[in-house]
Amino acid sequence: MKTALITGANKGIGFETARQLLQHGYHVYLGSRDAQRGQQAADHLRAAGYPHVTPIQLDVADSASIAAARAAVGQQTPVLDVLVNNAGISGGYPQPALDTPLSTFREVFNTNVFGPIEVTHAFRDLLRQSPAPRIVNVSSGLGSLTLQNDPSWRFYSVKGGIYPPSKTALNAYTVALAYELRDTPFKVNLVCPGYVDTDFTDHLGDSSVTGAATRVTNVALLGPDGPTGQFFGQEAGSDLNPW
Incomplete structure (x- = not known):
């Protein structure tokens, strides 16, 4: 049975x-x-009929x-097939570039x-044991410098000095990691789930949780001919269906 770790x-x-990964037969x-x-x-999830799930603090x-999570997962499996770096925080809005405390940055x-960098480093040995390891970093269109400079983009006025730059940095790291692993079975990609109706957006988003998770799942399930080092999502005009 294939395995996946999802943060947050x-x-x-x-x-x-x-x-969704449980539905595809993964142990999560x-x-x-x-x-x-x-x-x-x-x-x-178990009550809904998905027994192959293990909570990890x-x-x-x-x-x-x-480190403790790596030890706990390693005690149960020698192989990790999918890592989804999903956990994230906004830092609260507004977040003016000049006046937000450095501690919040x-x-x-x-x-x-x-966080995603350290988690990736911690679990890279288990990922290397997979014949087809996948790393999916959950990002945001707000981290795109191209979109942030496009006055026609619907979120052009949504500027923040902390959250968008944090996703820009994550995007750059992901591209570098994908390049470093380009001649291996790894696929390393970014997904913008969209403006989603969740606690993170105070339920103001116009995209469903199901649709957002499907974007992430599709990239986690990429086949051997799938891309690496790419950014996928509605805002990039590049939703992906690998089937």
């Missing part, structure tokens, strides 16, 4: 991505910063938590940039 998976897009390690909420999410902003970058 106790609710929203991460939870629905877990459900459901990462959650709060252990109790992760257990509740796993119990909900994982705070991507805490090195000790990442550090908090957001620690979760949105350094």
